[in-house]
Amino acid sequence: MNMRSSLIALCLSTCLTLGSSESIAASLEDTIIDLQRQIDAMKAQQQAQQREVDDLRAQLQVQRRQVDEVPQVAQVYDDAPMSLTAGPKVTFGGQYRVNAYTADNGFDNPAPNEDDNQTASRFRLRQNVDVDFGEQLKTHIQFELHHTTDNVTTTDQRRGGESTEVSVRHAVMDYTFRPDNVFKDTHVQVGLVPLQDYFSQTQFSSDWDYNPLAASFIVPAGGNRLRLFAGNLEEGSESNVNDDFVHYQADLDVPLGSDAGIYLTGTALNIADADGNGDSWHYNYGISGFMLLGDNLRANGFVMGSSSDGSLLGGNDDADGVAVLAQLTGSLSSGRFGLLASYASGEDDGTGFLMPMAFAQSYGYWGYTGILTVQGPTDTGFDGDAVNMSNNGYGMSSIQARYDFPVTEALTAYISAGWYGNTDAANRASNVGTDFLAMGTYRFNRYFVLDAGMAYARLKDSVSGYFQGVQSTTGNSGAGFNQARGEERDKYALFTRIQAEF
Structure with a gap:
């Protein structure tokens, strides 16, 4: 129904x-x-x-x-079919910072090019864009808004601000070969590649813009790793090839168990001669290593030699030398300590031990103090008295110590002291100077930090700042100096830095 x-x-x-x-x-x-x-x-x-x-x-x-009709030519590997819905993973890291300082450089009668008193507040921005495509390919780019240069400035020239440039600091294509490839697990980086040594930032440092146009290869070699790279540095105007050089590097990383390891290195720089009429070679070669001494102690150090053609320095004598560094770090009470001793041989005409950063007029965070070496918060507009470990070929020894400890859960204190001497600059003091630093770091969270502190250094007339390079502006052999012969200075600085890094 x-x-x-x-x-x-x-x-x-x-x-x-x-x-x-x-x-x-x-x-x-x-x-x-x-x-x-x-x-x-x-x-x-x-x-x-x-x-x-x-x-x-x-x-x-x-x-x-x-x-079903989509062609499969886009597949890279037979066992890894392409996903129609998958896409690259993009992450954004960066660093935003404002630093402010006032510094008295201590010149008695400053020359026109000598800034006796410096006061400034400056902003700098670095923004990363990292793309992971999967399939062993990544890219990395870092944009930098350079430090503003006045006490009060904006990035808008229409409002009276200085010209503030945005540049590309890093630009890297990063590829790792698959394990089943003939170049299995070889890691390749090509582009504007940040490069850093295995010698405590005494040779070259990406933190100080050692980011040349380069090709870098890290190749597994048994249980070891071999790093090979070649980089071209333009140290000034591209139309001026006389200050350019090509950097070739080979480093072998040899682990010695989980608690020790050594690095063997060889460096070759092809550099324009001082007179601009040719090019010559500079070499570094050495061994570095580290060892864990129990739960709370670590020892590391290196021995390195150098050889440079004299035409690179504007003189007739070749430059040769040796450098040694030893460091002990660990825990002490509630804090951490570091002890560092270094030696680099020198000559009175600057033909002693030299390293890539001397030719590049660059630097690195190799020491503990705030003026003759620098830390992050003192790496700013008053860092011109910082010296590399050989004082630009005149030779130098140093003894340095540091200690940092928690004051509260968020606040950490840092103190350091250093003696720098035993240099061989002609007709100048054998003592370079003494340096003291005290600062505090307050962490609002893991990304946001405030630093503040003070630094003092007694500076002798033998200070040859990192920016002096290896050639004197007067045409004499050897690098220039930061002050007149016979002049001694007391340099003071107060500084602060607020920074977000992620």
């Missing part, structure tokens, strides 16, 4: 029970008609829904056919 017959029977049964009459019959017929209309409407709605389902099934079949 269908639905309509059932409803009619139900209505007739009801009528017989209640008593039949013409009025009841008429009312019953109207009810039956209304019910029939509702049934017809429900059937029409059901048919429409069925048509929608059929349409969706047809669309799905079309999409499946389109997927």
Whole structure:
């Protein structure tokens, strides 16, 4: 019996029970008609829904056919089919910082090019964009908004600000070969590559913009790793090739268990001669290593030699030398300590031990103090008295110590002292200077930090700042000096830095 017959029977049964009459019959017929209309409407709605389902099934079949027809030439490896929905992973790191300082350089009678008193507040921005494509390929780029240069400045010249440049600091294509490739697990970086030595930042440092146009390869060699790179540095205007050089490097990392290791290194620089009429070679070669001495102590150090053609320095004598560094770090009470001793041989005409950063007029965080060496918060506009470990070929020894300890959960204190001497600059003091630093670091969280402190140094006339390079501006052999012969200075600095790094 269908639905309509059932409803009619139900209505007739009801009528017989209640008593039949013409009025009841008429009312019953109207009810039956209304019910029939509702049934017809429900059937029409059901048919429409069925048509929608059929349409969706047809669309799905079309999409499946389109997927089957996609060519597979975009696959890189047979066992790793390309996902139509996968995309690269993009991350954004960076560093935002404002530093402010006031420094008294201590010149008695400053020359026109000597800034006796410096006061400034400066902003710098570095923004990273890192893209991981999977399939062993990554890219990295870092943009830098350079330090603003005035006490009060903006990045808008229309409002009276200085010209503030945005440049590309890093730009790297990073690829690692698959384990089943003939070059298995070889790591390749090409572009503007940040490069750093394995010798405590005494040779070259990416932290100080040693980011040449380079190709770098890290090759597994048994249980060891071999790093090879070649980089081209433009040290000034590209139209002036006389200050450019090419850097070739080979480093072998040899682990000695989990608690020790050594590095063997060889460096070759092809550099334009001082007179601009040719090019010559500079070499470094050495061994460095580290060892864990229990849970709380670590020892590291190196021995390195150097050889330079004399034409690179503007003189007739070749430059040769040796450098040694030893360092012990560890925990003491609630804090951490460091002890460092260094020696680099020198000559009175600057033909002693030299390293790449001397030719590049660059630097690195190799020491503990704040003026003759620098830390992050003192790496700013008053860092011109910082010296490399050989005082630009005149030779130098140093003894340095540091200690940092927690004051509160968020606040850390840092103190350091250093003696720098035993240099051999002609007719100048054998003592370079003494240096003291005290500062505090407050961490709001893991990314946001405030530093503040003070530094003092007693500086002798033999200071040859890192920016002096290896050639004197007067045309004499050897690097220039930061002050006149016989002049001694007391340099003071107060500084602060607030920084977000992520």
